Amino acid sequence: MVVGLRNPGGDYEGTRHNVGFEAVDRFAEVSGERFGRGPSRVKGLSAQIGTGDDRALLFVPNTFMNESGEAVRSGLVYNKITIENLLLVHDDIDLDFGRLRIQVGGGSGGHNGIRSVERSLGNNEFSRLKIGVGRPPGSMDPADYVLRRFAKNEREEMDMVVQDAAEVIGAWLEDPARAQEMAALRGRDG
DSSP: OEEEOOOOSGGGTTBGGGHHHHHHHHHHHHTTOOOEEOOTTSOEEEEEESOGGGOEEEEEESSOGGGHHHHHHHHHHHHTOOGGGOEEEEEETTSOTTOEEEEESOOOTTOHHHHHHHHHHTOOOSEEEEEEOOOOSTTOOHHHHHTSBOOHHHHHHHHHHHHHHHHHHHHHHHOHHHHHHHHHHTTOOO
């Protein structure tokens, strides 16, 4: 299951906090799929790609970021997916703008969506695809920063990063080690 973290609603579209969702949405689009409502007990939208053993679920919580854990847990439980087969895609202010990184386990880094998922699952040993959105300028509150939209020049760059992240998601579904290498190369000079 590949989860794109976000805050739902038009007020949050295009914000730094929603780039995880943008990447998963882009992957769904490239795969020819659209998100649809699932059962009422699953708190999110989903799309299925592939068939049989090659099947994967793309998932987007309907909850706000701080309550993502309950939604992610509901998707895992309903679909009988183990934590080892979970990839969370999310923004990261501690990663340079435009960089990507895949990591298994680790702390939340102050990210309330990750903290919520860790709390709901009782475990942090899931895979994460982090999308670097850069540090807040000056003394700006990080919470305010991630709820801001990108400047025009940043948006153009982030659109390319989102495309690269979608390609990394596709690779992760086939070969997590290769996906980790692809992510590590994004945003490096030369």
